[in-house]
Amino acid sequence: xxxxxxxxxxxxxxxxxxxxxxxxxxxxxxxxxxxxxxxxxxxxxxxxxxxxxxxxxxxxxxxxxxxxxxxxxxxxxxxxxxxxxxxxxxxxxxxxxxxxxxxxxxxxxxxxxxxxxxxxxxxxxxxxxxxxxxxxxxxxxxxxxxxxxxxxxxxxxxxxxxxxxxxxxxxxxxxxxxxxxxxxxxxxxxxxxxxxxxxxxxxxxxxxxxxxx
Amino acid sequence: xxxxxxxxxxxxxxxxxxxxxxxxxxxxxxxxxxxxxxxxxxxxxxxxxxxxxxxxxxxxxxxxxxxxxxxxxxxxxxxxxxxxxxxxxxxxxxxxxxxxxxxxxxxxxxxxxxxxxxxxxxxxxxxxxxxxxxxxxxxxxxxxxxxxxxxxxxxxxxxxxxxxxxxxxxxxxxxxxxxxxxxxxxxxxxxxxxxxxxxxxxxxxxxxxxxxxxxxxxxxxxxxxxxxxxxxxxxxxxxxxxxxxxxxxxxxxxxxxxxxxxxxxxxxxxxxxxxxxxxxxxxxxxxxxxxxxxxxxxxxxxxxxxxxxxxxxxxxxxxxxxxxxxxxxxxxxxxxxxxxxxxxxxxxxxxxxxxxxxxxxxxxxxxxxxxxxxxxxxxxxxxxxxxxxxxxxxxxxxxxxxxxxxxxxxxxxxxxxxxxxxxxxxxxxxxxxxxxxxxxxxxxxxxxxxxxxxxxxxxxxxxx
Numbered sequence: 001x002x003x004x005x006x007x008x009x010x011x012x013x014x015x016x017x018x019x020x021x022x023x024x025x026x027x028x029x030x031x032x033x034x035x036x037x038x039x040x041x042x043x044x045x046x047x048x049x050x051x052x053x054x055x056x057x058x059x060x061x062x063x064x065x066x067x068x069x070x071x072x073x074x075x076x077x078x079x080x081x082x083x084x085x086x087x088x089x090x091x092x093x094x095x096x097x098x099x100x101x102x103x104x105x106x107x108x109x110x111x112x113x114x115x116x117x118x119x120x121x122x123x124x125x126x127x128x129x130x131x132x133x134x135x136x137x138x139x140x141x142x143x144x145x146x147x148x149x150x151x152x153x154x155x156x157x158x159x160x161x162x163x164x165x166x167x168x169x170x171x172x173x174x175x176x177x178x179x180x181x182x183x184x185x186x187x188x189x190x191x192x193x194x195x196x197x198x199x200x201x202x203x204x205x206x207x208x209x210x211x212x213x
Numbered sequence: 214x215x216x217x218x219x220x221x222x223x224x225x226x227x228x229x230x231x232x233x234x235x236x237x238x239x240x241x242x243x244x245x246x247x248x249x250x251x252x253x254x255x256x257x258x259x260x261x262x263x264x265x266x267x268x269x270x271x272x273x274x275x276x277x278x279x280x281x282x283x284x285x286x287x288x289x290x291x292x293x294x295x296x297x298x299x300x301x302x303x304x305x306x307x308x309x310x311x312x313x314x315x316x317x318x319x320x321x322x323x324x325x326x327x328x329x330x331x332x333x334x335x336x337x338x339x340x341x342x343x344x345x346x347x348x349x350x351x352x353x354x355x356x357x358x359x360x361x362x363x364x365x366x367x368x369x370x371x372x373x374x375x376x377x378x379x380x381x382x383x384x385x386x387x388x389x390x391x392x393x394x395x396x397x398x399x400x401x402x403x404x405x406x407x408x409x410x411x412x413x414x415x416x417x418x419x420x421x422x423x424x425x426x427x428x429x430x431x432x433x434x435x436x437x438x439x440x441x442x443x444x445x446x447x448x449x450x451x452x453x454x455x456x457x458x459x460x461x462x463x464x465x466x467x468x469x470x471x472x473x474x475x476x477x478x479x480x481x482x483x484x485x486x487x488x489x490x491x492x493x494x495x496x497x498x499x500x501x502x503x504x505x506x507x508x509x510x511x512x513x514x515x516x517x518x519x520x521x522x523x524x525x526x527x528x529x530x531x532x533x534x535x536x537x538x539x540x541x542x543x544x545x546x547x548x549x550x551x552x553x554x555x556x557x558x559x560x561x562x563x564x565x566x567x568x569x570x571x572x573x574x575x576x577x578x579x580x581x582x583x584x585x586x587x588x589x590x591x592x593x594x595x596x597x598x599x600x601x602x603x604x605x606x607x608x609x610x611x612x613x614x615x616x617x618x619x620x621x622x623x624x625x626x627x628x629x630x631x632x633x634x635x636x637x638x639x640x641x642x643x644x645x646x647x648x649x650x651x652x653x654x655x656x657x658x659x660x661x662x663x664x665x666x667x668x669x670x671x672x673x674x675x676x677x
Contacts, residue, residue: 030296036677037408037474098382102298102357105410105447106473106675116297184225184676187294193217193302 009133010162016133017166019201020055020126021174023194024187026167027051027117028174034113035179037106044179048172050110054117055126056164062127063134063156070139070152078139079209082131086206089125090199097123097195125202132209134159219301222666223291225676227471230291231542233604235260236664238270238327240285240308241632243657246617248279250656254310254321256328257632257651259610259664267587267634267649271328273321276335280312280319281617284402284599284661286353287671288320288360288381292407295675298357303381305667307333309360311350314424314617316341318350318362320384327665334384342368344386345377349420352402355381356673357446361390363403366420374400374419391444395451399438402466405446407675408473411503412444413496415464415480426618429524435459435486441496443503455505457494460487468540468547468670470565474677477565479547480505481535489513489528491535493549495565509568511535514554520580522625531579534623536615537599541606542669546571546641550597552615553623555581557597557635559643571641576633577613579623585633587650595620595628601662602669609635609643614658630658 020026031047069078100123104116121127138156178184224230237260244252256271275282289303308321308330316338323330342348347364354361360379367373375397376390391397399416406413416438417423422431431437439461443453457464461482469478477497484491493509513530525531534553540546540562547568549558555578560568575583582592595613602609612632614620620628630653634646653659663671 024296024301025299029299033296033676098300098303099359099380100298103447104297105357106297106408107410108297185229187219187225187301188221188223188229189218191219191294191301193215195302196215196217 009137012133013130013159013163014166016130017163018170020121021167021170023198024191025124025194026055026120026126026171028171028178030113030116031171031175032179032184033106041179044175045172046110047113048168048175050114051117051171052164052168054114054119055121055167056160058118058121059127059130059160059163061122062130063138063160066131066134067138067152067156070135075135075139079135079212082128082135083206083209086125086128086131086202086209089128090202090206093124093195093202094199097199124198129201129205130159130163132205215302216304217302219294220289220303220305222305223294223301224672225291225294225674227542227544227674228677230604230667230672230674231606233666235605235608236603236666236668237263238665239601239610240330240663240665241612242282242285242310242660243630243653244281244617244660245278245657246620248281248314248617251275251278252280252282252312253657254282254285254308254330255659256330259608259634259649261648267651269651269654271330273330273332275312275319276332277315277317279315280317281314282660283311283313283350284352285310285663286360287355287663287667290355290667290672292356292673292675295357295407300381308663309353309362309379311353311362313349313351313365316348316350316364318379336384336386341377341386345389347375347377347389349374351400354404354673355671356405357407359387361403363400363414365400365417370420372398372419374398376403376414390449391451392449393451395442396454397442397451399440401438401464404467404469405673406469406473406476406478407446407673409476410446412446413467413469413478414442414444415467416440417463417465423616424618426622432462432484433486435462437462438464440464441480441505453503455496455503457482457505460485461492462486465536466538468538470544471540471542471669471674472544472677473674475544479538479540479562479565481538481549483534483536484532489530489532491533491551493535493538493547493568497565506566508566509549509560511549511551511558514580516580522579522623524622525579534596539600539602539669541602542604543606546606546637548600548602548609550600550611552596552598554578555583555596557600557609557611557643559637559641561641572638572643574635574643574645585631585645585650586647588631589652593629593631594624594626595631599661601664603664604667604669607637609637610662610664612659612662614660617658620658628658629653629655632659632662
C-alpha cells in the first residue's frame with residue numbers, strides 16, 4: 001500500500017534543504033574559499049560533490065535511526081524521544097556550539113571536505129531537524145512489523161535525495177554567485193546569524209514533536 | 214554576546230581590512246618596573262580631530278602588582294569569518310591581557326565605554342598551571358579554535374614553554390594546545406598561515422634565564438633560542454625545526470604574510486654573536502619544506518666605551534637590538550624596531566627576498582638619545598620597541614620599553630616612557646607626527662600597543 005499522495009512532507013524536506021544550503025557554514029563559503037586559494041573556478045564545482053555527499057550521509061544516519069527505532073519503539077514514544085533529543089541538541093548548540101575542534105583547514109582535499117561537511121551537518125543536528133517529517137514518511141506503513149514489506153527503504157532514500165538535492169542546488173547557486181559576481185565583502189553585513197535561526201528551528205521542531213505526541 | 218550580523222570590525226580579507234576606518238583609540242600595556250604598584254592598560258586618544266589627541270584618556274589598573282603586562286590581544290577577530298570554523302557573530306570586545314611575570318590572565322571589557330574598560334575576569338596562575346601545564350604567559354592571538362595563549366615556561370617555570378587554548382566566550386582555560394611537540398622546548402612568539410594550515414613558533418629562553426635580565430654566559434654560549442618551529446595547525450603536530458645556527462641568538466617576532474594564499478613571513482633575530490648585528494629572515498616554502506633566508510642585516514654602530522652601559526663597554530659598539538617588527542596589511546612594508554641604536558626602519562618587502570630600505574627615523578637610543586619635536590627634555594632614552602601599524606598602513610605607533618629586567622642592562626639610568634606616531638608617505642617614507650608624543654607618566658613604562666577595531670598584528674584572514 002503506498003502512503004497518501006500528500007506532497008507537503010516532500011516540500012518541507014526540500015525547504016529545509018534550501019535552508020541548510022543557504023547557511024554559509026554548511027559549505028558554499030568553503031567552496032568559494034578553496035576556489036579563491038587555488039585560483040580555479042573548477043574547484044567551486046568540484047567542492048560541491050563532497051559537500052553534498054557529507055551532508056547526505058549525515059541526513060541518512062538520521063533517517064536510518066528513525067527507521068531502525070521504528071521497528072522496536074512505538075511511534076508516539078519515538079516522537080516524544082526525538083522531541084527531547086532535539087531540545088537537548090538546541091541547548092547544546094546554544095551553549096557549546098562554538099567549541100568544536102577544528103580538524104579541516106584550507107589545505108584540505110576532497111575527502112577532508114566531505115568529512116567536514118558530514119561533521120558540520122551532524123554537529124548542527126541537520127538530520128535531527130528532519131525527524132518530524134521522516135517519522136511519518138519512513139514509518140508510513142505502520143504497524144511496524146510490516147516495515148520491510150512497505151516502502152520504508154525507498155522512501156527514506158527518496159527523502160535523503162530530495163533534501164540533499166535542494167541543499168545542493170542552493171549551495172551551488174550561492175557558491176557560484178559569490179565566486180563570480182558578489183564580492184566577499186557581502187559577508188560583513190549579509191552573514192546573518194544562522195546559528196540562532198538554526199537553534200530556534202531545532203527547538204521548535206522538538207516542541208512540535210512533544211506537543212503532537 | 215552573539216549578534217545578528219558579524220562584528221563590523223571583522224573583514225574577510227586583508228585587502229578589505231586595509232580600507233577600514235581610522236582608529237580612534239589605542240590600548241597600551243603599561244607596567245611598573247619596580248613591581249610595586251599595579252600595571253595598567255592605558256587608553257590613548259589617537260584621533261587627530263580630538264581635543265585630547267595624544268593624551269592618555271583612560272586607564273584600567275590590574276588587581277595585583279608585578280604582573281609585567283605583555284603582548285595582549287582580542288577575544289575575537291577576522292578569523293571568525295573563516296569557512297572551516299565560522300563564528301562570525303562574536304564581538305571583538307574583550308582584551309585578553311597576560312602578565313608575563315605573574316602568569317596571570319586578565320579579561321578586560323572595552324564596552325560599553327571604550328575609554329574606561331573594566332576587568333571582568335581574572336584567571337590566576339594556579340588555574341593555568343593546573344589546566345594547561347604552563348606559566349609565564351606572553352602572547353595572545355584569536356584564531357580558529359578560540360583564543361591561543363603562549364607561555365614561556367611549563368607549570369614549574371622550566372622547559373618546555375608552549376601554547377594553550379582559552380574559550381572565547383566563557384574564558385575558561387581549555388588546555389594545552391600541542392598534541393605532538395616534537396623537539397620544541399623554548400617559546401617566544403607564535404602565529405600562523407591560515408591558508409596553509411601552518412603554525413609557526415619562535416624561541417627565547419626558560420624563565421630562569423631572563424627573569425633577572427639576560428645572562429651573558431647563556432647568551433655567549435648560544436643557549437638562548439635560535440630556532441623556528443613549523444606545526445600542523447589543525448593536527449597540532451610539530452612538523453619541522455629550522456636552526457639558525459649558533460651565531461644567532463633570540464629569534465623573536467613572527468610576521469607571516471597577511472594574504473592567506475602567500476606562504477612566507479618575516480622573523481627578527483636580535484643579535485649575532487659574531488658582530489652584534491641584528492637580522493631579519495624570510496621563511497618560505499621550498500621543495501615541500503619550509504626554508505629560511507637572511508634578507509636584512511643591520512650592523513652594530515661603533516661607539517665610545519664611555520657612552521656605553523657596562524654590558525657593552527668591551528664591545529665599543531651599540532648593537533641595533535631588533536626586538537620587534539611589524540608587517541603592513543598589504544604585506545608591502547616591514548617596520549623594524551632597533552631598540553639599541555634608536556632607529557625605526559621601514560623596508561619595502563614587496564619582494565620578500567629583496568627588501569629595500571625606504572624610510573628611517575631615529576629616537577632615543579643607547580648612545581644617540583635622539584629627541585622628538587614635541588619632547589620637552591631633548592634627550593630621550595629607551596628606543597623604538599613594540600610597534601603597531603594602522604590597518605590602512607598610514608600610521609605607525611610605537612613605545613620604548615622592552616622588559617623590566619632587561620631595560621636597565623642597556624639603559625642603566627632607567628627608561629622614561631614615551632609613545633610616538635609616524636605618518637607614512639603614499640609610496641613609503643616615514644616621519645614623526647610632530648603633534649603626537651605621549652610623555653608617559655612616571656612609574657609606568659609603556660609596552661605593547663593595540664589599536665581599536667584591529668591592527669596589523671591582531672587579525673588573521675582566510676580569504677585573499
